[in-house]
Amino acid sequence: NAGVTQTPKFRILKIGQSMTLQCTQDMNHNYMYWYRQDPGMGLKLIYYSVGAGITDKGEVPNGYNVSRSTTEDFPLRLELAAPSQTSVYFCASSPERTGWETQYFGPGTRLLVL
Amino acid sequence: KNQVEQSPQSLIILEGKNCTLQCNYTVSPFSNLRWYKQDTGRGPVSLTIMTFSENTKSNGRYTATLDADTKQSSLHITASQLSDSASYICVVSGGTGANNLFFGTGTRLTVIP
Numbered sequence: 001n002a003g004v005t006q007t008p009k010f011r012i013l014k015i016g017q018s019m020t021l022q023c024t025q026d027m028n029h030n031y032m033y034w035y036r037q038d039p040g041m042g043l044k045l046i047y048y049s050v051g052a053g054i055t056d057k058g059e060v061p062n063g064y065n066v067s068r069s070t071t072e073d074f075p076l077r078l079e080l081a082a083p084s085q086t087s088v089y090f091c092a093s094s095p096e097r098t099g100w101e102t103q104y105f106g107p108g109t110r111l112l113v114l
Numbered sequence: 115k116n117q118v119e120q121s122p123q124s125l126i127i128l129e130g131k132n133c134t135l136q137c138n139y140t141v142s143p144f145s146n147l148r149w150y151k152q153d154t155g156r157g158p159v160s161l162t163i164m165t166f167s168e169n170t171k172s173n174g175r176y177t178a179t180l181d182a183d184t185k186q187s188s189l190h191i192t193a194s195q196l197s198d199s200a201s202y203i204c205v206v207s208g209g210t211g212a213n214n215l216f217f218g219t220g221t222r223l224t225v226i227p
Contacts, residue, residue: 044217
């Protein structure tokens with residue numbers, strides 16, 4: 001049981017490039033989330049999914065896209081990287097809506113856009 | 115506006131000493147409050163979850179308190195260890211939207227020998 005795994009751990013992008021951040025969980029959780037964490041700031045929700053085929057925007061979705069074709073995978077796509085997207089990205093999952101359930105976080109992907 | 119504020123922003127203590135971290139929130143309606151520990155370069159890990167009816171909850175050397183009337187919580191760390199050096203994030207669940215988690219900016223704790 002690996003929990004939540006993310007790849008890559010670190011990436012440098014040039015402005016305008018695109019990339020996909022991968023996230024996989026093996027706990028059969030329905031809910032999955034993408035957050036970004038900027039220095040000195042709290043985690044901001046980018047997108048979330050309540051199950052395969054269902055996604056919805058969070059607080060800061062602009063510049064990102066997601067898909068959820070399986071329960072296990074929830075990739076985050078950056079189409080045209082901008083310096084403002086330099087951040088640490090965390091994927092998380094939980095069994096149900098996080099009113100009562102603990103979220104389990106991945107180790108994060110550190111992204112630098114130059 | 116639903117907000118979570120933590121203090122202090124950072125804290126340095128000697129190994130073996132105790133410390134208390136604070137969390138104030140304005141999230142309504144309130145569901146529960148959780149404390150996470152985030153080691154450098156890692157994702158947050160849950161320490162404790164507190165519901166409306168719980169005043170105190172312990173997890174080893176960590177003791178969390180909740181005053182739902184004043185909307186305040188604290189995390190007390192006893193006999194600190196070097197491994198306690200991390201950021202501690204207060205997260206409040208509530209509100210009325212689908213995005214029902216509100217994160218504080220964290221307190222950065224450094225324990226020195």
